[in-house]
Every structure is written in C-alpha cells, then in structure tokens.
Amino acid sequence: xxxxxxxxxxxxxxxxxxxxxxxxxxxxxxxxxxxxxxxxxxxxxxxxxxxxxxxxxxxxxxxxxxxxxxxxxxxxxxxxxxxxxxxxxxxxxxxxxxxxxxxxxxxxxxxxxxxxxxxxxxxxxxxxxxxxxxxxxxxxxxxxxxxxxxxxxxxxxxxxxxxxxxxxxxxxxxxxxxxxxxxxxxxxxxxxxxxxxxxxxxxxxxxxxxxxxxxxxxxxxxxxxxxxxxxxxxxxxxxxxxxxxxxxxxxxxxxxxxxxxxxxxxxxxxxxxxxxxxxxxxxxxxxxxxxxxxxxxxxxxxxxxxxxxxxxxxxxxxxxxxxxxxxxxxxxxxxxxxxxxxxxxxxxxxxxxxxxxxxxxxxxxxxxxxx
Numbered sequence: 001x002x003x004x005x006x007x008x009x010x011x012x013x014x015x016x017x018x019x020x021x022x023x024x025x026x027x028x029x030x031x032x033x034x035x036x037x038x039x040x041x042x043x044x045x046x047x048x049x050x051x052x053x054x055x056x057x058x059x060x061x062x063x064x065x066x067x068x069x070x071x072x073x074x075x076x077x078x079x080x081x082x083x084x085x086x087x088x089x090x091x092x093x094x095x096x097x098x099x100x101x102x103x104x105x106x107x108x109x110x111x112x113x114x115x116x117x118x119x120x121x122x123x124x125x126x127x128x129x130x131x132x133x134x135x136x137x138x139x140x141x142x143x144x145x146x147x148x149x150x151x152x153x154x155x156x157x158x159x160x161x162x163x164x165x166x167x168x169x170x171x172x173x174x175x176x177x178x179x180x181x182x183x184x185x186x187x188x189x190x191x192x193x194x195x196x197x198x199x200x201x202x203x204x205x206x207x208x209x210x211x212x213x214x215x216x217x218x219x220x221x222x223x224x225x226x227x228x229x230x231x232x233x234x235x236x237x238x239x240x241x242x243x244x245x246x247x248x249x250x251x252x253x254x255x256x257x258x259x260x261x262x263x264x265x266x267x268x269x270x271x272x273x274x275x276x277x278x279x280x281x282x283x284x285x286x287x288x289x290x291x292x293x294x295x296x297x298x299x300x301x302x303x304x305x306x307x308x309x310x311x312x313x314x315x316x317x318x319x320x321x322x323x324x325x326x327x328x329x330x331x332x333x334x335x336x337x338x339x340x341x342x343x344x345x346x347x348x349x350x351x352x353x354x355x356x357x358x359x360x361x362x363x364x365x366x367x368x369x370x371x
Contacts, residue, residue: 003030005066005132005149006348007139012057015356017349022055023067025346028139031131033079033153040073040091040154043168045147047348047363048176049203049263050095050286052355054142058288062123065140066132067348068365069095071147072162072171082156089161090168092175094317095143097126097157109187109314116157120144126155148348150367160321169342169364170328170335173204175317177362178324178335181208181261183313184284185216186323189257193218198255200245200271201262202230204362205284207237207338209259212324214238215332222255224248224274225262227358237337245270255279265291277303284310338362 013022053059123140132139223234254276263285327333340360
C-alpha cells in the first residue's frame with residue numbers, strides 16, 4: 001500500500017533543520033504484515049531525543065530511515081498467527097520488542113531483549129527484514145516502529161492494546177516517555193513515603209518521571225534543569241521544589257533517589273553529586289556513545305551509593321502500560337499535561353529544531369482520519 005512518512009536521508013545536517021531539511025516527507029510503499037505482524041493506522045507520534053540523536057548523528061543508524069518510535073494507532077489488519085489483537089483496537093507502540101525467551105527477556109525488564117536490540121540496530125523488524133520502500137529501494141525501520149508515517153507495519157510483540165477510553169495522544173506517550181521516566185520511578189527507585197526523589201533533566205522523559213513520582217503517596221519530588229522555562233513547567237505540574245543543578249548543589253540538598261533523564265555526561269555528573277549517602281543514581285538518558293563522565297569511585301564505596309542503568313525504565317510494556325493507564329484513569333497521572341505542541345508531519349524538521357533547543361516538553365505529530 002502507499003503511505004506518507006518522514007524519511008531521514010542524511011545525518012548531521014547543519015542546523016536549523018528547517019533550512020537544511022534532512023528529513024523529507026514522501027510517499028512510500030509499505031508491504032502487508034507478515035506472520036506475527038500488524039498493520040496500524042498511526043494516530044499520534046511523539047518527538048523524542050532518541051529521534052533527534054539519529055538526526056544529529058549522535059546515534060548511528062543505517063540510512064535511509066523512517067523515523068519515529070513513540071506512537072499510538074488503530075489496528076487496520078493483522079497477519080497470520082497474531083492473537084489478542086483485532087481490527088479497530090487502539091494500541092501503544094513500544095520501541096523495544098521482546099521475544100520473551102532470550103536471556104534479556106528473562107530478567108523481568110532489567111535487560112533489553114537480545115533479539116529486539118539486534119533488530120533495532122539493523123533497522124529491521126523483530127521478524128527480520130524491512131517492509132518499507134521508497135522509489136524501489138528499501139527504507140530502514142526506526143526501533144521497530146517508524147511512527148512518523150500515516151501507517152506502519154510492526155511486530156505484534158511491539159504492541160500493547162489499550163481500551164478506547166485512552167486517547168491516542170495519551171497512549172502515544174505511554175510507549176516511550178512514560179515507560180522510560182515513569183518506569184525508572186516504579187521499577188527501579190520504588191520510593192517509599194518520606195523519600196526524596198530528584199529528577200535531573202526535564203524533557204518528556206524527565207517530566208514523566210516527575211509526574212509518576214507525584215502520583216505516589218508521601219514522596220518529595222524535586223525537579224532540576226538549567227532551563228528556567230522547564231522549571232516553571234515542572235512547578236506547574238506540582239513538583240515540590242525546582243532548581244538549577246548549581247542552585248541545588250549550593251543548597252546542599254541531596255536525594256535518596258536521583259534520576260538522570262537528560263542524556264548528557266554533565267547531567268549524569270550532576271545527578272551523582274546530588275545523591276545522598278546510601279542513595280542511588282538511576283540513569284535513563286542516552287548520551288553520545290563516546291561520552292564519558294568523571295566521578296570519584298571512593299565516594300561510591302565509602303558512602304554506600306549506587307549507580308544504576310535503566311533502559312526503557314526497566315519496563316516490560318505488557319506488564320507496565322496497564323499500570324500507567326490505571327494511574328491516568330484515576331486522575332493521578334495527567335499525561336496530557338506533557339503535550340506542549342501539536343504539529344503536522346510536514347513540520348517535522350522545524351519540530352526537530354525546537355527539540356534541539358529544548359522548547360516545550362513533548363511535541364506530538366497528530367494524524368487526521370483522512371490519512
């Protein structure tokens with residue numbers, strides 16, 4: 001079938017991307033779903049730093065690639081062997097499929113799926129190969145999703161069904177921002193009443209961590225970012241205290257749990273310094289592969305502190321997305337407050353500029369019913 005999508009044709013183009021236009025919206029051919037796969041009509045897709053890191057060259061991926069990994073949509077068709085999904089179902093698309101049997105999948109979310117990670121690196125679906133074509137040549141999938149398009153074929157193991165009362169714009173954010181940031185809170189930190197939890201880096205993932213921590217009883221939530229507009233937004237969401245890293249360091253305030261969600265070495269160093277003795281630093285950001293941090297190992301030993309990596313919030317999507325849906329349904333996790341802009345697919349390059357300049361929290365590409 002013919003679809004429209006945003007193809008990244010070259011990496012590390014000069015900014016502003018609105019002028020250099022490394023991403024081209026074009027017509028593509030999409031193969032029908034194979035065994036174990038599903039065709040979805042994309043309703044909404046979020047712009048995330050994991051997309052930007054491909055555009056700016058910090059995360060090398062095979063080209064050309066149809067971007068987008070945080071999305072929700074409606075099932076249009078199911079391939080052979082797909083159980084539990086039917087035409088018309090609303091689904092959250094997650095960017096790390098799980099085969100369910102490898103060593104990674106058997107860790108309960110601590111480690112990513114081995115097969116899913118390999119497929120993502122190759123720009124393929126979990127079942128192997130690609131389903132996208134542009135002018136007769138194959139186009140790579142982004143993290144098994146390629147959600148910046150009117151339609152997508154994805155492995156059923158990348159999908160979690162949600163009830164119709166969950167709006168598409170909320171469902172889209174559950175697949176990355178909420179799973180990653182919120183998952184770090186619920187799956188890794190698990191703060192108790194009276195604990196202080198600090199979030200360093202207030203993009204979509206960091207703000208989702210803030211929202212999730214605020215949904216817990218008795219947890220003091222501190223939001224940290226060098227951008228004052230982000231601090232204002234965090235305060236509006238209900239954070240108990242907001243500060244720049246330097247302000248918090250000067251005040252001598254530390255947290256038992258500190259989540260780094262900025263994806264930079266400097267932010268991770270700040271997060272480590274803001275962790276109290278006996279506490280844990282949890283890093284979910286993905287800086288450039290050659291990034292390095294400077295830390296004093298003695299402090300980790302003598303103060304009994306821990307440094308923990310968490311990919312996708314150490315989440316198992318089929319297990320955790322229903323938990324977040326229930327928090328949202330109860331009014332304790334207002335995910336829609338993370339959305340600060342809605343754009344069309346043809347505005348994708350400008351959207352990447354705004355993302356690079358830390359404008360807003362989460363931009364959503366919203367697709368119409370006539371796509």
